[in-house]
Amino acid sequence: MKILENISLLPYNTFGIDIKAEHFAEISNLEDLRAGLRTGIRPVFLLGGGSNVLFTQDVHGLVLKNNLRGIKVVREFKNKVWVEVGAGEVWHEFVLWAVEHNFGGVENMSLIPGTVGASPIQNIGAYGVELKDVFVQLEAVNLSNGKLKTFRHSACRFGYRDSVFKREEKGKWCITSVVFSLTKSPHRLNTSYGDISKTLEINGINTPGIADISRAVVQIRSSKLPDPAKIGNCGSFFKNPETDRNVLDRILKNHPLVPHYPLADGRVKIPAGWLIEQCGWKGKRVGNTGCYERQALVLVNHGGATGEEVKSLAYAIIESVEKQFGIRLEPEVNMV
Secondary structure (H helix, E strand, C coil): CCCEEEEECHHHCCCCCCCEEEEEEEECCHHHHHHHHHCCCCCEEEECCCCCEECCCCEEEEEEEECCCCEEEEEECCCEEEEEEECCCEHHHHHHHHHHCCCECCHHHCCCCCEHHHHHHHCCEECCEEHHHCEEEEEEEECCCCCEEEEEHHHHCCECCECHHHCCCCCCEEEEEEEEEEECCCCCCCCCCCCHHHHHHHCCCCCCCHHHHHHHHHHHHHHHCCCCCCCEEEEECECCCEECHHHHHHHHHHCCCCCCEECCCCCEECCHHHHHHHCCCCCCEECCEEECCCCCCEEEECCCCCHHHHHHHHHHHHHHHHHHHCCCCCECCEEC
16 A cells, blocks of 8 residues: 555545545555554545545545455345445445346445445435445444444444434544345335336336336436536535424425425425525536536536535525525535
């Protein structure tokens, strides 16, 4: 492992923000990671696919790019398998591997950007499925002493786009591998959320398998979300807010068609993209940044934007939505 100095992180974040890391190294195994920790350079910042981070200034300390790879079946049961995946594996490539091996459970989360190691931190999810639904355990190295620890499901305290690693354990661990529980055939398919059923019907598929669902999700996401290789973005910038029923009732008086989804605790979830669009932000450009024309939930870098520009736009949107609807949006993206 070689530690580099004053390295641009432009190639390592999908927003396309050109800032520098004071120290930078890529880690391919546990010894690389521990060697980096032994340098004593602090703070340590872990970087996966760079698809859920907005850099607003140069990063001091040591940036470690997680390249820990590998996918293997570690336990096999009658109706399921446990698969251990290196934290540096690209999430979508893992999904494609699972589909190719006819292992179900992650097909609805196709084309989510980022790496496997970031998936439990964010409790990623899409089209009715969340990471916690297939999660068994993960291994992580303590950044203060280099020791390896296993976190089982309950220890991660998953919430909506949330986990213990975004709260009290934030910045303390480097996730090295994740174990998933995937189904064997016959699979429990989930086609009820979003446009999956409609897309399958358009494609003439009446009895879908997991590969069909994966392809449908890729088709849907590709039609709505910009390709980071063409225009800088981090996908959904804000969480879909969960709010009390009385807030929804107040909104319904002026917006009777507001989309909303009931939650188990009696509250409701309202799409952040809808709220942002009603405030007039969809397709709006502000300097070098703006809201994507097809999906207001996505903030984009039209070229040359700074992290501070994007952050300013994000908070302008937050204030606008709160003023009009009384709901304060929370960023899903980690702003550094």
